[in-house]
Amino acid sequence: MVAIPDRQYNAACGRLASQLGISQSAARRKVDIKASQDGIKDLAARIALAESMLAEALAAGVDNGSLFTDQLGAVGNDENFMTED
Structure with a gap:
């Protein structure tokens, strides 16, 4: 069974x-x-890596969450489309 990851890592x-x-x-x-890929094995370094990846994502300035939400919105005639009878 896989070990439960650290709370800070999660x-x-x-x-x-x-x-x-x-x-x-x-x-x-x-x-x-x-x-x-970087040869990192210890948990503290993985947490630091996750934080640096977050900083890179924030620096890019693209909010993918809102982008995906906008793409899920109905457009024009699709507003009244029903998937079930």
């Missing part, structure tokens, strides 16, 4: 996920992949 990945508009597990996977 929080850092959660903040990254919120900024990127993805699930927490997807954000944790991104951090884990980047950490394995």
Whole structure:
């Protein structure tokens, strides 16, 4: 059984996920992949990596969450479209 990740690590990945508009597990996977590419093994360095990835996402200035929300909005004739009878 997989060990439960550290609370601080989960929080850092959660903040990254919120900024990127993805699930927490997807954000944790991104951090884990980047950490394995960089040869990072200890938890404190992974938390720092997640925080630096969050800083990069914030510096980019793109709010993917609101972008995805806007894309899900109905446009024109689609407002009255029903998926069920």
